[in-house]
Amino acid sequence: MTTTILEKFFYICEKVHCYSTVFILTPGFLIFEMGVVRPTLIEIYKIGVAKQLLHVFLSVFCFINVTGNMIMSIISDCSINKTRRQFTEDGDFCELCKIQRPPKAWHCKECNVCILKRDHHCFFFSRCIGLYNRRYYLMYLVYIHISMVYSTYYNYYFVSSIFENHGLEMAIFRLLNPFLRYIMREETSIKxxxxxxxxxxxGIAIWSAILLSFHMRNVFRGLTAHEYREPSKSNWKENLLSVFGTKWYITLIWPFVDSPVIDDTDFIVKNR
Incomplete structure:
Protein backbone atom coordinates (compact mmCIF):
# COMPACT_ATOMS: atom_id res chain seq x y z
CA MET A 1 0.00 0.00 0.00
CA THR A 2 2.78 2.42 0.96
CA THR A 3 4.71 1.56 -2.20
CA THR A 4 1.67 2.27 -4.37
CA ILE A 5 1.12 5.67 -2.74
CA LEU A 6 4.77 6.58 -3.19
CA GLU A 7 4.70 5.48 -6.82
CA LYS A 8 1.66 7.64 -7.48
CA PHE A 9 3.29 10.57 -5.66
CA PHE A 10 6.49 10.32 -7.73
CA TYR A 11 4.40 9.89 -10.90
CA ILE A 12 2.52 13.13 -10.16
CA CYS A 13 5.76 14.95 -9.29
CA GLU A 14 7.31 13.76 -12.54
CA LYS A 15 4.36 14.99 -14.62
CA VAL A 16 4.21 18.35 -12.84
CA HIS A 17 7.94 18.85 -13.28
CA CYS A 18 7.77 17.86 -16.95
CA TYR A 19 4.96 20.20 -18.00
CA SER A 20 6.08 23.07 -15.80
CA THR A 21 9.48 22.88 -17.49
CA VAL A 22 7.89 22.99 -20.94
CA PHE A 23 5.22 25.63 -20.38
CA ILE A 24 6.55 27.76 -17.48
CA LEU A 25 10.28 27.50 -16.76
CA THR A 26 11.63 27.50 -20.31
CA PRO A 27 9.45 30.36 -21.63
CA GLY A 28 10.04 32.21 -18.36
CA PHE A 29 13.78 31.97 -18.86
CA LEU A 30 13.48 33.50 -22.35
CA ILE A 31 11.27 36.30 -21.03
CA PHE A 32 13.82 37.05 -18.29
CA GLU A 33 16.70 37.17 -20.76
CA MET A 34 14.80 39.32 -23.28
CA GLY A 35 12.98 41.56 -20.80
CA VAL A 36 15.57 42.07 -18.05
CA VAL A 37 19.08 41.12 -19.13
CA ARG A 38 19.03 42.43 -22.72
CA PRO A 39 17.73 45.97 -21.98
CA THR A 40 20.25 46.40 -19.15
CA LEU A 41 23.20 45.36 -21.29
CA ILE A 42 22.01 47.56 -24.16
CA GLU A 43 21.88 50.57 -21.85
CA ILE A 44 25.26 49.93 -20.19
CA TYR A 45 27.34 48.81 -23.19
CA LYS A 46 25.52 50.81 -25.90
CA ILE A 47 24.98 47.78 -28.12
CA GLY A 48 24.12 48.62 -31.73
CA VAL A 49 20.97 47.58 -33.57
CA ALA A 50 22.75 44.91 -35.63
CA LYS A 51 24.10 43.15 -32.54
CA GLN A 52 20.72 43.43 -30.84
CA LEU A 53 18.97 41.74 -33.77
CA LEU A 54 21.63 39.02 -33.87
CA HIS A 55 21.18 38.41 -30.14
CA VAL A 56 17.40 38.19 -30.49
CA PHE A 57 17.67 35.82 -33.47
CA LEU A 58 20.10 33.48 -31.69
CA SER A 59 18.02 33.50 -28.52
CA VAL A 60 14.79 32.65 -30.36
CA PHE A 61 16.59 30.01 -32.46
CA CYS A 62 17.90 28.29 -29.34
CA PHE A 63 14.50 28.58 -27.67
CA ILE A 64 12.73 26.92 -30.62
CA ASN A 65 15.20 24.05 -30.67
CA VAL A 66 15.13 23.55 -26.90
CA THR A 67 11.34 23.55 -26.60
CA GLY A 68 10.79 21.84 -29.96
CA ASN A 69 13.04 18.89 -29.19
CA MET A 70 11.60 18.71 -25.68
CA ILE A 71 8.00 18.57 -26.92
CA MET A 72 8.76 16.12 -29.74
CA SER A 73 10.58 13.86 -27.29
CA ILE A 74 7.55 13.87 -25.00
CA ILE A 75 4.90 13.18 -27.66
CA SER A 76 6.86 10.55 -29.61
CA ASP A 77 5.60 7.03 -28.96
CA CYS A 78 8.46 4.57 -28.48
CA SER A 79 6.34 1.65 -27.33
CA ILE A 80 6.54 -1.66 -29.13
CA ASN A 81 2.81 -1.43 -29.88
CA LYS A 82 3.48 1.38 -32.38
CA THR A 83 5.12 -0.92 -34.94
CA ARG A 84 2.31 -3.52 -34.97
CA ARG A 85 4.90 -6.03 -36.07
CA GLN A 86 5.62 -9.47 -34.66
CA PHE A 87 9.24 -10.17 -33.79
CA THR A 88 10.08 -13.85 -33.64
CA GLU A 89 13.86 -13.93 -34.07
CA ASP A 90 16.60 -12.88 -31.67
CA GLY A 91 14.09 -11.37 -29.26
CA ASP A 92 12.38 -12.59 -26.14
CA PHE A 93 8.90 -12.71 -24.65
CA CYS A 94 7.72 -10.07 -22.16
CA GLU A 95 5.65 -11.66 -19.43
CA LEU A 96 4.12 -8.32 -18.47
CA CYS A 97 3.09 -7.12 -21.95
CA LYS A 98 2.46 -10.66 -23.24
CA ILE A 99 4.21 -9.88 -26.50
CA GLN A 100 7.27 -11.03 -28.43
CA ARG A 101 9.73 -8.16 -28.48
CA PRO A 102 12.86 -7.49 -30.58
CA PRO A 103 16.43 -7.10 -29.26
CA LYS A 104 17.07 -3.96 -27.18
CA ALA A 105 13.39 -3.64 -26.31
CA TRP A 106 12.95 -3.41 -22.55
CA HIS A 107 9.95 -3.14 -20.29
CA CYS A 108 9.74 0.15 -18.38
CA LYS A 109 8.13 0.02 -14.96
CA GLU A 110 7.22 3.71 -15.05
CA CYS A 111 5.67 3.62 -18.54
CA ASN A 112 4.32 0.08 -18.02
CA VAL A 113 5.11 -0.95 -21.60
CA CYS A 114 8.01 -2.36 -23.63
CA ILE A 115 10.05 0.36 -25.33
CA LEU A 116 11.78 -0.13 -28.68
CA LYS A 117 15.56 0.30 -28.40
CA ARG A 118 15.10 1.62 -24.87
CA ASP A 119 17.90 3.86 -23.66
CA HIS A 120 16.56 5.04 -20.30
CA HIS A 121 13.54 6.58 -18.60
CA CYS A 122 13.92 10.35 -18.43
CA PHE A 123 12.47 11.97 -15.32
CA PHE A 124 12.62 15.44 -16.87
CA PHE A 125 10.53 14.40 -19.89
CA SER A 126 8.44 11.85 -17.98
CA ARG A 127 9.02 9.53 -20.93
CA CYS A 128 11.26 6.68 -21.97
CA ILE A 129 14.01 7.57 -24.42
CA GLY A 130 14.00 5.02 -27.21
CA LEU A 131 14.03 4.44 -30.96
CA TYR A 132 11.78 7.33 -32.01
CA ASN A 133 12.76 10.12 -29.63
CA ARG A 134 16.41 9.56 -28.87
CA ARG A 135 17.52 12.15 -31.40
CA TYR A 136 15.14 14.72 -29.88
CA TYR A 137 16.60 14.03 -26.45
CA LEU A 138 20.16 14.40 -27.72
CA MET A 139 19.43 17.58 -29.64
CA TYR A 140 17.70 18.94 -26.55
CA LEU A 141 20.92 18.37 -24.61
CA VAL A 142 22.92 20.04 -27.39
CA TYR A 143 20.80 23.16 -27.45
CA ILE A 144 20.24 23.42 -23.72
CA HIS A 145 24.03 23.35 -23.32
CA ILE A 146 24.54 25.96 -26.04
CA SER A 147 21.79 28.12 -24.53
CA MET A 148 23.25 27.91 -21.02
CA VAL A 149 26.78 28.74 -22.17
CA TYR A 150 25.43 31.61 -24.26
CA SER A 151 23.26 33.01 -21.47
CA THR A 152 25.99 32.50 -18.85
CA TYR A 153 28.27 34.76 -20.87
CA TYR A 154 25.72 37.57 -20.98
CA ASN A 155 24.39 37.00 -17.47
CA TYR A 156 27.90 37.35 -16.08
CA TYR A 157 28.14 40.87 -17.48
CA PHE A 158 24.59 41.55 -16.30
CA VAL A 159 25.16 40.57 -12.67
CA SER A 160 28.61 42.19 -12.68
CA SER A 161 27.04 45.49 -13.70
CA ILE A 162 24.81 45.63 -10.60
CA PHE A 163 27.63 45.01 -8.10
CA GLU A 164 30.59 47.17 -7.19
CA ASN A 165 34.14 46.13 -6.25
CA HIS A 166 33.98 42.51 -5.04
CA GLY A 167 30.23 42.50 -4.49
CA LEU A 168 29.54 39.73 -7.00
CA GLU A 169 32.03 37.34 -5.40
CA MET A 170 30.57 37.99 -1.95
CA ALA A 171 27.01 37.49 -3.26
CA ILE A 172 28.04 34.11 -4.68
CA PHE A 173 29.64 33.11 -1.38
CA ARG A 174 26.48 34.12 0.49
CA LEU A 175 24.34 31.92 -1.74
CA LEU A 176 26.69 28.96 -1.50
CA ASN A 177 27.06 29.39 2.27
CA PRO A 178 23.88 30.91 3.82
CA PHE A 179 25.58 31.22 7.24
CA LEU A 180 27.62 34.10 5.84
CA ARG A 181 24.41 36.11 5.57
CA TYR A 182 23.98 36.05 9.35
CA ILE A 183 27.60 37.09 9.83
CA MET A 184 27.50 39.90 7.25
CA ARG A 185 24.00 41.03 8.32
CA GLU A 186 22.92 41.83 4.77
CA GLU A 187 19.29 41.54 3.72
CA THR A 188 18.13 39.51 0.75
CA SER A 189 17.44 41.58 -2.36
CA ILE A 190 16.57 41.13 -6.02
CA LYS A 191 20.31 41.04 -6.72
CA GLY A 203 25.18 24.43 -13.15
CA ILE A 204 22.90 23.45 -16.04
CA ALA A 205 25.70 24.08 -18.54
CA ILE A 206 27.97 21.66 -16.66
CA TRP A 207 25.16 19.12 -16.12
CA SER A 208 24.13 19.13 -19.80
CA ALA A 209 27.76 18.83 -20.95
CA ILE A 210 28.27 15.71 -18.83
CA LEU A 211 25.03 14.10 -20.01
CA LEU A 212 25.68 15.01 -23.64
CA SER A 213 29.21 13.57 -23.65
CA PHE A 214 27.97 10.32 -22.07
CA HIS A 215 25.06 9.82 -24.45
CA MET A 216 26.90 10.90 -27.61
CA ARG A 217 29.69 8.48 -26.79
CA ASN A 218 27.09 5.73 -26.66
CA VAL A 219 25.57 6.87 -29.97
CA PHE A 220 28.91 6.75 -31.79
CA ARG A 221 29.51 3.27 -30.37
CA GLY A 222 26.00 2.03 -31.22
CA LEU A 223 25.03 1.38 -27.61
CA THR A 224 22.22 2.35 -25.25
CA ALA A 225 22.71 3.72 -21.75
CA HIS A 226 22.64 0.34 -20.00
CA GLU A 227 25.03 -1.15 -22.60
CA TYR A 228 27.72 1.52 -22.20
CA ARG A 229 30.29 -0.96 -20.92
CA GLU A 230 29.94 -3.26 -23.93
CA PRO A 231 32.19 -3.15 -27.03
CA SER A 232 31.31 -0.83 -29.92
CA LYS A 233 28.94 -2.11 -32.59
CA SER A 234 28.87 -1.40 -36.36
CA ASN A 235 30.60 1.77 -37.57
CA TRP A 236 29.99 5.26 -36.27
CA LYS A 237 28.22 6.49 -39.43
CA GLU A 238 25.63 3.73 -39.29
CA ASN A 239 25.23 4.32 -35.58
CA LEU A 240 24.51 8.00 -36.16
CA LEU A 241 21.93 7.23 -38.86
CA SER A 242 20.22 4.79 -36.51
CA VAL A 243 19.58 7.70 -34.13
CA PHE A 244 19.34 10.90 -36.20
CA GLY A 245 17.84 9.33 -39.32
CA THR A 246 18.30 9.86 -43.03
CA LYS A 247 17.83 13.65 -42.78
CA TRP A 248 20.29 14.07 -39.93
CA TYR A 249 21.67 17.34 -41.37
CA ILE A 250 18.26 19.02 -40.92
CA THR A 251 17.66 17.61 -37.44
CA LEU A 252 20.69 19.61 -36.29
CA ILE A 253 18.87 22.91 -36.84
CA TRP A 254 15.14 22.08 -36.94
CA PRO A 255 13.40 19.72 -34.49
CA PHE A 256 10.18 19.21 -36.48
CA VAL A 257 11.64 17.54 -39.57
CA ASP A 258 10.62 13.94 -40.31
CA SER A 259 13.86 11.94 -40.41
CA PRO A 260 13.16 8.15 -40.60
CA VAL A 261 15.64 6.07 -38.63
CA ILE A 262 17.19 2.78 -39.68
CA ASP A 263 16.88 0.34 -36.81
CA ASP A 264 19.39 -2.42 -36.19
CA THR A 265 16.61 -4.99 -36.77
CA ASP A 266 16.97 -4.16 -40.49
CA PHE A 267 13.76 -2.29 -41.16
CA ILE A 268 13.07 1.35 -41.84
CA VAL A 269 10.44 2.97 -39.69
CA LYS A 270 8.31 5.36 -41.75
CA ASN A 271 5.36 7.64 -41.15
CA ARG A 272 6.31 8.45 -37.56
Whole structure:
Protein backbone atom coordinates (compact mmCIF):
# COMPACT_ATOMS: atom_id res chain seq x y z
CA MET A 1 0.00 0.00 0.00
CA THR A 2 2.78 2.42 0.96
CA THR A 3 4.71 1.56 -2.20
CA THR A 4 1.67 2.27 -4.37
CA ILE A 5 1.12 5.67 -2.74
CA LEU A 6 4.77 6.58 -3.19
CA GLU A 7 4.70 5.48 -6.82
CA LYS A 8 1.66 7.64 -7.48
CA PHE A 9 3.29 10.57 -5.66
CA PHE A 10 6.49 10.32 -7.73
CA TYR A 11 4.40 9.89 -10.90
CA ILE A 12 2.52 13.13 -10.16
CA CYS A 13 5.76 14.95 -9.29
CA GLU A 14 7.31 13.76 -12.54
CA LYS A 15 4.36 14.99 -14.62
CA VAL A 16 4.21 18.35 -12.84
CA HIS A 17 7.94 18.85 -13.28
CA CYS A 18 7.77 17.86 -16.95
CA TYR A 19 4.96 20.20 -18.00
CA SER A 20 6.08 23.07 -15.80
CA THR A 21 9.48 22.88 -17.49
CA VAL A 22 7.89 22.99 -20.94
CA PHE A 23 5.22 25.63 -20.38
CA ILE A 24 6.55 27.76 -17.48
CA LEU A 25 10.28 27.50 -16.76
CA THR A 26 11.63 27.50 -20.31
CA PRO A 27 9.45 30.36 -21.63
CA GLY A 28 10.04 32.21 -18.36
CA PHE A 29 13.78 31.97 -18.86
CA LEU A 30 13.48 33.50 -22.35
CA ILE A 31 11.27 36.30 -21.03
CA PHE A 32 13.82 37.05 -18.29
CA GLU A 33 16.70 37.17 -20.76
CA MET A 34 14.80 39.32 -23.28
CA GLY A 35 12.98 41.56 -20.80
CA VAL A 36 15.57 42.07 -18.05
CA VAL A 37 19.08 41.12 -19.13
CA ARG A 38 19.03 42.43 -22.72
CA PRO A 39 17.73 45.97 -21.98
CA THR A 40 20.25 46.40 -19.15
CA LEU A 41 23.20 45.36 -21.29
CA ILE A 42 22.01 47.56 -24.16
CA GLU A 43 21.88 50.57 -21.85
CA ILE A 44 25.26 49.93 -20.19
CA TYR A 45 27.34 48.81 -23.19
CA LYS A 46 25.52 50.81 -25.90
CA ILE A 47 24.98 47.78 -28.12
CA GLY A 48 24.12 48.62 -31.73
CA VAL A 49 20.97 47.58 -33.57
CA ALA A 50 22.75 44.91 -35.63
CA LYS A 51 24.10 43.15 -32.54
CA GLN A 52 20.72 43.43 -30.84
CA LEU A 53 18.97 41.74 -33.77
CA LEU A 54 21.63 39.02 -33.87
CA HIS A 55 21.18 38.41 -30.14
CA VAL A 56 17.40 38.19 -30.49
CA PHE A 57 17.67 35.82 -33.47
CA LEU A 58 20.10 33.48 -31.69
CA SER A 59 18.02 33.50 -28.52
CA VAL A 60 14.79 32.65 -30.36
CA PHE A 61 16.59 30.01 -32.46
CA CYS A 62 17.90 28.29 -29.34
CA PHE A 63 14.50 28.58 -27.67
CA ILE A 64 12.73 26.92 -30.62
CA ASN A 65 15.20 24.05 -30.67
CA VAL A 66 15.13 23.55 -26.90
CA THR A 67 11.34 23.55 -26.60
CA GLY A 68 10.79 21.84 -29.96
CA ASN A 69 13.04 18.89 -29.19
CA MET A 70 11.60 18.71 -25.68
CA ILE A 71 8.00 18.57 -26.92
CA MET A 72 8.76 16.12 -29.74
CA SER A 73 10.58 13.86 -27.29
CA ILE A 74 7.55 13.87 -25.00
CA ILE A 75 4.90 13.18 -27.66
CA SER A 76 6.86 10.55 -29.61
CA ASP A 77 5.60 7.03 -28.96
CA CYS A 78 8.46 4.57 -28.48
CA SER A 79 6.34 1.65 -27.33
CA ILE A 80 6.54 -1.66 -29.13
CA ASN A 81 2.81 -1.43 -29.88
CA LYS A 82 3.48 1.38 -32.38
CA THR A 83 5.12 -0.92 -34.94
CA ARG A 84 2.31 -3.52 -34.97
CA ARG A 85 4.90 -6.03 -36.07
CA GLN A 86 5.62 -9.47 -34.66
CA PHE A 87 9.24 -10.17 -33.79
CA THR A 88 10.08 -13.85 -33.64
CA GLU A 89 13.86 -13.93 -34.07
CA ASP A 90 16.60 -12.88 -31.67
CA GLY A 91 14.09 -11.37 -29.26
CA ASP A 92 12.38 -12.59 -26.14
CA PHE A 93 8.90 -12.71 -24.65
CA CYS A 94 7.72 -10.07 -22.16
CA GLU A 95 5.65 -11.66 -19.43
CA LEU A 96 4.12 -8.32 -18.47
CA CYS A 97 3.09 -7.12 -21.95
CA LYS A 98 2.46 -10.66 -23.24
CA ILE A 99 4.21 -9.88 -26.50
CA GLN A 100 7.27 -11.03 -28.43
CA ARG A 101 9.73 -8.16 -28.48
CA PRO A 102 12.86 -7.49 -30.58
CA PRO A 103 16.43 -7.10 -29.26
CA LYS A 104 17.07 -3.96 -27.18
CA ALA A 105 13.39 -3.64 -26.31
CA TRP A 106 12.95 -3.41 -22.55
CA HIS A 107 9.95 -3.14 -20.29
CA CYS A 108 9.74 0.15 -18.38
CA LYS A 109 8.13 0.02 -14.96
CA GLU A 110 7.22 3.71 -15.05
CA CYS A 111 5.67 3.62 -18.54
CA ASN A 112 4.32 0.08 -18.02
CA VAL A 113 5.11 -0.95 -21.60
CA CYS A 114 8.01 -2.36 -23.63
CA ILE A 115 10.05 0.36 -25.33
CA LEU A 116 11.78 -0.13 -28.68
CA LYS A 117 15.56 0.30 -28.40
CA ARG A 118 15.10 1.62 -24.87
CA ASP A 119 17.90 3.86 -23.66
CA HIS A 120 16.56 5.04 -20.30
CA HIS A 121 13.54 6.58 -18.60
CA CYS A 122 13.92 10.35 -18.43
CA PHE A 123 12.47 11.97 -15.32
CA PHE A 124 12.62 15.44 -16.87
CA PHE A 125 10.53 14.40 -19.89
CA SER A 126 8.44 11.85 -17.98
CA ARG A 127 9.02 9.53 -20.93
CA CYS A 128 11.26 6.68 -21.97
CA ILE A 129 14.01 7.57 -24.42
CA GLY A 130 14.00 5.02 -27.21
CA LEU A 131 14.03 4.44 -30.96
CA TYR A 132 11.78 7.33 -32.01
CA ASN A 133 12.76 10.12 -29.63
CA ARG A 134 16.41 9.56 -28.87
CA ARG A 135 17.52 12.15 -31.40
CA TYR A 136 15.14 14.72 -29.88
CA TYR A 137 16.60 14.03 -26.45
CA LEU A 138 20.16 14.40 -27.72
CA MET A 139 19.43 17.58 -29.64
CA TYR A 140 17.70 18.94 -26.55
CA LEU A 141 20.92 18.37 -24.61
CA VAL A 142 22.92 20.04 -27.39
CA TYR A 143 20.80 23.16 -27.45
CA ILE A 144 20.24 23.42 -23.72
CA HIS A 145 24.03 23.35 -23.32
CA ILE A 146 24.54 25.96 -26.04
CA SER A 147 21.79 28.12 -24.53
CA MET A 148 23.25 27.91 -21.02
CA VAL A 149 26.78 28.74 -22.17
CA TYR A 150 25.43 31.61 -24.26
CA SER A 151 23.26 33.01 -21.47
CA THR A 152 25.99 32.50 -18.85
CA TYR A 153 28.27 34.76 -20.87
CA TYR A 154 25.72 37.57 -20.98
CA ASN A 155 24.39 37.00 -17.47
CA TYR A 156 27.90 37.35 -16.08
CA TYR A 157 28.14 40.87 -17.48
CA PHE A 158 24.59 41.55 -16.30
CA VAL A 159 25.16 40.57 -12.67
CA SER A 160 28.61 42.19 -12.68
CA SER A 161 27.04 45.49 -13.70
CA ILE A 162 24.81 45.63 -10.60
CA PHE A 163 27.63 45.01 -8.10
CA GLU A 164 30.59 47.17 -7.19
CA ASN A 165 34.14 46.13 -6.25
CA HIS A 166 33.98 42.51 -5.04
CA GLY A 167 30.23 42.50 -4.49
CA LEU A 168 29.54 39.73 -7.00
CA GLU A 169 32.03 37.34 -5.40
CA MET A 170 30.57 37.99 -1.95
CA ALA A 171 27.01 37.49 -3.26
CA ILE A 172 28.04 34.11 -4.68
CA PHE A 173 29.64 33.11 -1.38
CA ARG A 174 26.48 34.12 0.49
CA LEU A 175 24.34 31.92 -1.74
CA LEU A 176 26.69 28.96 -1.50
CA ASN A 177 27.06 29.39 2.27
CA PRO A 178 23.88 30.91 3.82
CA PHE A 179 25.58 31.22 7.24
CA LEU A 180 27.62 34.10 5.84
CA ARG A 181 24.41 36.11 5.57
CA TYR A 182 23.98 36.05 9.35
CA ILE A 183 27.60 37.09 9.83
CA MET A 184 27.50 39.90 7.25
CA ARG A 185 24.00 41.03 8.32
CA GLU A 186 22.92 41.83 4.77
CA GLU A 187 19.29 41.54 3.72
CA THR A 188 18.13 39.51 0.75
CA SER A 189 17.44 41.58 -2.36
CA ILE A 190 16.57 41.13 -6.02
CA LYS A 191 20.31 41.04 -6.72
CA UNK A 192 20.57 37.68 -4.97
CA UNK A 193 17.94 36.27 -7.31
CA UNK A 194 19.94 37.44 -10.32
CA UNK A 195 23.06 35.78 -8.89
CA UNK A 196 21.06 32.60 -8.30
CA UNK A 197 19.99 32.58 -11.96
CA UNK A 198 23.61 33.06 -13.00
CA UNK A 199 24.75 30.10 -10.86
CA UNK A 200 21.84 28.07 -12.26
CA UNK A 201 23.12 28.82 -15.76
CA UNK A 202 26.56 27.54 -14.83
CA GLY A 203 25.18 24.43 -13.15
CA ILE A 204 22.90 23.45 -16.04
CA ALA A 205 25.70 24.08 -18.54
CA ILE A 206 27.97 21.66 -16.66
CA TRP A 207 25.16 19.12 -16.12
CA SER A 208 24.13 19.13 -19.80
CA ALA A 209 27.76 18.83 -20.95
CA ILE A 210 28.27 15.71 -18.83
CA LEU A 211 25.03 14.10 -20.01
CA LEU A 212 25.68 15.01 -23.64
CA SER A 213 29.21 13.57 -23.65
CA PHE A 214 27.97 10.32 -22.07
CA HIS A 215 25.06 9.82 -24.45
CA MET A 216 26.90 10.90 -27.61
CA ARG A 217 29.69 8.48 -26.79
CA ASN A 218 27.09 5.73 -26.66
CA VAL A 219 25.57 6.87 -29.97
CA PHE A 220 28.91 6.75 -31.79
CA ARG A 221 29.51 3.27 -30.37
CA GLY A 222 26.00 2.03 -31.22
CA LEU A 223 25.03 1.38 -27.61
CA THR A 224 22.22 2.35 -25.25
CA ALA A 225 22.71 3.72 -21.75
CA HIS A 226 22.64 0.34 -20.00
CA GLU A 227 25.03 -1.15 -22.60
CA TYR A 228 27.72 1.52 -22.20
CA ARG A 229 30.29 -0.96 -20.92
CA GLU A 230 29.94 -3.26 -23.93
CA PRO A 231 32.19 -3.15 -27.03
CA SER A 232 31.31 -0.83 -29.92
CA LYS A 233 28.94 -2.11 -32.59
CA SER A 234 28.87 -1.40 -36.36
CA ASN A 235 30.60 1.77 -37.57
CA TRP A 236 29.99 5.26 -36.27
CA LYS A 237 28.22 6.49 -39.43
CA GLU A 238 25.63 3.73 -39.29
CA ASN A 239 25.23 4.32 -35.58
CA LEU A 240 24.51 8.00 -36.16
CA LEU A 241 21.93 7.23 -38.86
CA SER A 242 20.22 4.79 -36.51
CA VAL A 243 19.58 7.70 -34.13
CA PHE A 244 19.34 10.90 -36.20
CA GLY A 245 17.84 9.33 -39.32
CA THR A 246 18.30 9.86 -43.03
CA LYS A 247 17.83 13.65 -42.78
CA TRP A 248 20.29 14.07 -39.93
CA TYR A 249 21.67 17.34 -41.37
CA ILE A 250 18.26 19.02 -40.92
CA THR A 251 17.66 17.61 -37.44
CA LEU A 252 20.69 19.61 -36.29
CA ILE A 253 18.87 22.91 -36.84
CA TRP A 254 15.14 22.08 -36.94
CA PRO A 255 13.40 19.72 -34.49
CA PHE A 256 10.18 19.21 -36.48
CA VAL A 257 11.64 17.54 -39.57
CA ASP A 258 10.62 13.94 -40.31
CA SER A 259 13.86 11.94 -40.41
CA PRO A 260 13.16 8.15 -40.60
CA VAL A 261 15.64 6.07 -38.63
CA ILE A 262 17.19 2.78 -39.68
CA ASP A 263 16.88 0.34 -36.81
CA ASP A 264 19.39 -2.42 -36.19
CA THR A 265 16.61 -4.99 -36.77
CA ASP A 266 16.97 -4.16 -40.49
CA PHE A 267 13.76 -2.29 -41.16
CA ILE A 268 13.07 1.35 -41.84
CA VAL A 269 10.44 2.97 -39.69
CA LYS A 270 8.31 5.36 -41.75
CA ASN A 271 5.36 7.64 -41.15
CA ARG A 272 6.31 8.45 -37.56
Missing amino acids: DIYVFFFLLNV
